Amino acid sequence: MAKNTRIDINEQLNSLCLKKCNKEKRKEVTEEDLCTETISEMDKLPVRCVGAWAVQKIHHLVQYFAIFSLGMKNKWDGKINYIEICSGPGRCINRETGFEFNGTSLCIVQNEACKHLNKALFFDYNETVVSTLNSRINANKTPNALALVGDYNNPNKICDDIIRETKGIGLYLIFIDPTDCSIPFSLLQVLKERLKHVDFIVNFAIKTDFNRNIKNAIQSPDTHQNVINKYKSFLGSDDFFHNPLIETASSKDLRSLFREAYVNSLKKIGYQFFDFKPIENYYDLVFASSNERGIEFWEKANKIQFDGQRQLF
Ligand SMILES: C[S@@+](CC[C@H](N)C(=O)[O-])C[C@H]1O[C@@H](n2cnc3c(N)ncnc32)[C@H](O)[C@@H]1O
Secondary structure (H helix, E strand, C coil): CHHHCCCCCCCEECCCCCCCCCHHHHHHHEECCEECCCCCCCCCCCCEEECCCHHHHHHHHHHHHHHHHHHHCCCCCCCEEEEEECCCCCEEEECCCCEEEECHHHHHHHCHHHHHCCEEEEEECCHHHHHHHHHHHHHCCCCCEEEEECCCCCHHHHHHHHHHHHCCCCEEEEEECCCCCCCCHHHHHHHHHHHCCEEEEEEECHHHHHHHHHHHHHHCHHHHHHHHHHHHHHHCCCHHHHCHHHHCCCHHHHHHHHHHHHHHHHHHCCCCEEEEEEECCCEEEEEEECCHHHHHHHHHHHHECCCCCECCC
16 A cells, blocks of 8 residues: 555565554553564664554645645745654554554655755654654754654643744744644644744544544543543633533534534634545544645645545546
């Protein structure tokens, strides 16, 4: 499947991958999703164990990144920055097939358009992940890229680091890639408030985390306060839970109401243009921009289908 994408993800078979580890086995053979059974054949550094659909996310992100960077570099006089929060170590391994490939961060660093950036900054709270990614960045000789330890629950610290590294000027494309709905909306709010010119792409765990937990949370709120608080923090508002429609809504309608609540919060911090790009049955990539050009670029990027075929209209 990955071979058909136009983006070079440097795929290669890892002979030590156990393949097809189930959930229980994965708990045994990974530490924070880094495999403890094998390392990368490419550079002997850690790899992150992932499902096959990770490649689709990379495809959409990198297509957009290239179009955005090329389209904006002159307008912003070279002051464009790429920021990734939840960067991972830069190299993933497909748990089904045992093929390893570049993650989002390394794909960005190796992309031609990276040279147009003022800075590419990558944040992850795991120190091993950050030092691994820095080794890969150094091996790639990309002087404008850097990985830093940063926790998305501490948005101001991440923002301080971004401002120190970029002087706080220019245009920012910020990709946030968590595994569930744990990122607080205050992260987006603080980034937008302090950096001003920011477009977001957010991994929105609507068909995993949300689907699994929302019905029980609505039906038995007393025993699901943690989940409810997590979603309220993610949405940056309580409105979803005050909507009487959620009591009887179907799963599909609940997802629509949840997306709508997210859009409402994005509008409150200054966004006007949105899109939700579903990645199979797992998550959406939410795109948010306050500039019409942003959504034009996003649509253009998404016309390049995952299998490399341009969509026909
Ligand atoms: C889905 S993975 C990232 C994958 C990567 N973007 C890619 O596609 O190659 C999520 C990452 O979030 C990191 N993470 C988890 N909790 C975090 C937190 N509170 N702050 C920052 N990073 C966190 C994990 O260490 C993990 O590397």
